Amino acid sequence: MTDSVVLDAVDLHILRLLQNDARTTYRELAAEVGVAPSTCLDRVARLRRTGVVLGHRLRLDPAKLGRGLEALLLVQVRPHRRELIGPFVDRIRALPESRALFHLTGPDDYLVHVAVADPADLQRLVLDEFTSCREVARVETRLIFQQWECGPLLPPSASPSLSAD
Amino acid sequence: MTDSVVLDAVDLHILRLLQNDARTTYRELAAEVGVAPSTCLDRVARLRRTGVVLGHRLRLDPAKLGRGLEALLLVQVRPHRRELIGPFVDRIRALPESRALFHLTGPDDYLVHVAVADPADLQRLVLDEFTSCREVARVETRLIFQQWECGPLLPPSASPSLSAD
DNA sequence: TGTGAAAGAAATTTGGA
DNA sequence: TCCAAATTTCTTTCACA
Numbered sequence: 001m002t003d004s005v006v007l008d009a010v011d012l013h014i015l016r017l018l019q020n021d022a023r024t025t026y027r028e029l030a031a032e033v034g035v036a037p038s039t040c041l042d043r044v045a046r047l048r049r050t051g052v053v054l055g056h057r058l059r060l061d062p063a064k065l066g067r068g069l070e071a072l073l074l075v076q077v078r079p080h081r082r083e084l085i086g087p088f089v090d091r092i093r094a095l096p097e098s099r100a101l102f103h104l105t106g107p108d109d110y111l112v113h114v115a116v117a118d119p120a121d122l123q124r125l126v127l128d129e130f131t132s133c134r135e136v137a138r139v140e141t142r143l144i145f146q147q148w149e150c151g152p153l154l155p156p157s158a159s160p161s162l163s164a165d
Numbered sequence: 166m167t168d169s170v171v172l173d174a175v176d177l178h179i180l181r182l183l184q185n186d187a188r189t190t191y192r193e194l195a196a197e198v199g200v201a202p203s204t205c206l207d208r209v210a211r212l213r214r215t216g217v218v219l220g221h222r223l224r225l226d227p228a229k230l231g232r233g234l235e236a237l238l239l240v241q242v243r244p245h246r247r248e249l250i251g252p253f254v255d256r257i258r259a260l261p262e263s264r265a266l267f268h269l270t271g272p273d274d275y276l277v278h279v280a281v282a283d284p285a286d287l288q289r290l291v292l293d294e295f296t297s298c299r300e301v302a303r304v305e306t307r308l309i310f311q312q313w314e315c316g317p318l319l320p321p322s323a324s325p326s327l328s329a330d
Numbered sequence: 331t332g333t334g335a336a337a338g339a340a341a342t343t344t345g346g347a
Numbered sequence: 348t349c350c351a352a353a354t355t356t357c358t359t360t361c362a363c364a
Binding site: 190191192202203206 | 356
């Protein structure tokens with residue numbers, strides 16, 4: 001967080017292309033952006049070094065892996081104290097059914113995104129891993145009908161450069 | 166959805182490694198899994214063809230892009246009818262602040278994961294894009310303190326093979 | 331299918347502006 | 348920083364088990 005990077009139009013163009021397809025080659029990036037491949041390499045390396053780019057992730061179809069039912073669980077943890085929520089977070093993160101976990105403001109302390117095989121599997125998960133735990137005061141289950149990933153993550157304004165610490 | 170793939174131990178091993186680092190080379194996969202690089206290529210190509218692998222995605226740090234504040238918005242759309250929710254979904258997906266959108270069961274019809282610059286930006290987003298819309302009956306804003314991605318997505322059981330349609 | 335070797339392509343490194 | 352060329356490394360193909 002101590003060093004500051006400035007993202008110029010070239011960086012943003014590269015990021016947009018890579019968010020579309022993270023396997024775009026440096027040659028293709030170079031041709032598209034209008035710089036040399038080695039320059040693209042430099043830029044991407046810098047974006048990694050400065051922490052803008054955290055890594056590459058494989059996108060999988062949960063349904064094809066036998067996890068066709070997804071849900072969001074709103075969880076109230078009581079008492080909401082460090083010595084309880086630390087282990088709670090660790091336990092939930094380690095569940096094979098967990099896809100993501102959020103610590104939130106509001107009446108529900110946590111939101112857990114889970115992927116399971118079927119309703120019976122979800123019932124087992126909720127009963128065995130949530131409602132049966134002393135620290136879990138309440139669980140609300142919301143099934144996911146459909147979900148969408150949204151557009152690429154880019155700087156807020158249309159300004160040509162941005163300072164990011 | 167008509168063809169069926171069977172994931173054996175080699176496929177699962179490859180998927181686990183790629184979920185850990187999507188840029189692992191076929192050489193490295195081969196060395197790790199104990200097959201030839203060309204076999205890894207075949208396996209991954211088949212996983213792509215059958216839709217198990219959907220693509221590669223760049224993971225970015227929203228904070229480094231000037232979007233350090235994230236929130237989940239619980240939205241009630243009334244009346245909850247196709248002719249309203251179609252355009253609503255399209256509009257929300259197109260917002261640069263939107264990261265993900267879920268259509269849910271329960272009292273809230275949609276959950277929107279957004280990334281904004283600061284509280285003022287969030288206020289603007291909620292007022293201008295949500296509460297000011299006739300079809301939006303209610304919006305509840307939950308700030309995200311912290312979030313975690315969970316372990317790799319894998320088949321439910323420890324069974325050596327799995328049929329995925 | 332899976333393999334190893336060869337051909338092709340891409341990623342890195344280097345050095346000069 | 349950027350680029351172009353050289354080098355190294357990976358990907359892809361293909362004939363064969």
